[in-house]
Amino acid sequence: MVGLPFDDEHAPLYSVGQVADMLHVEQAFLRRLDEHDVVRPARSSGGQRRYTRHEIGDLQNAIQLVGEGMTLAAVRRIFELQHQVRELQEELARERATRREG
Numbered sequence: 001m002v003g004l005p006f007d008d009e010h011a012p013l014y015s016v017g018q019v020a021d022m023l024h025v026e027q028a029f030l031r032r033l034d035e036h037d038v039v040r041p042a043r044s045s046g047g048q049r050r051y052t053r054h055e056i057g058d059l060q061n062a063i064q065l066v067g068e069g070m071t072l073a074a075v076r077r078i079f080e081l082q083h084q085v086r087e088l089q090e091e092l093a094r095e096r097a098t099r100r101e102g
Contacts, residue, residue: 008052009052009053009054010052010053010054011052011053012041012044012050012051012052013050013051013052013053014050014051014052014053014056015048015049015050015051016030016031016041016048016049016051018051019051019056019059022056023056023059023060023063025063030049030059031049032072033059033062033072034049036072036073036076037076038058038062038072038075038076038079039051039055039058039059039062039079041055058079061079062075062079065078
């Protein structure tokens with residue numbers, strides 16, 4: 001069976017309007033998150049923002065952090081650090097697997 005795009009959490013399917021409605025925020029807020037490099041959605045061929053399910057999860061986290069008083073710069077830094085931690089965990093897992101094999 002062929003995988004459908006909506007099965008892929010990284011498929012850019014949702015418009016800024018759809019996501020704003022889902023998350024009960026203004027479209028302008030989502031655009032600000034993009035402009036401040038907090039969550040950068042893909043763009044359609046016409047230049048419209050298209051969000052993935054994964055990015056919608058990130059947006060939910062960003063909304064919560066901003067609601068707790070964090071600046072967009074602080075939220076961006078938190079996301080960067082979380083990404084670095086995930087990369088290091090993956091690298092560690094690969095290293096452990098290599099050692100078990102050898």
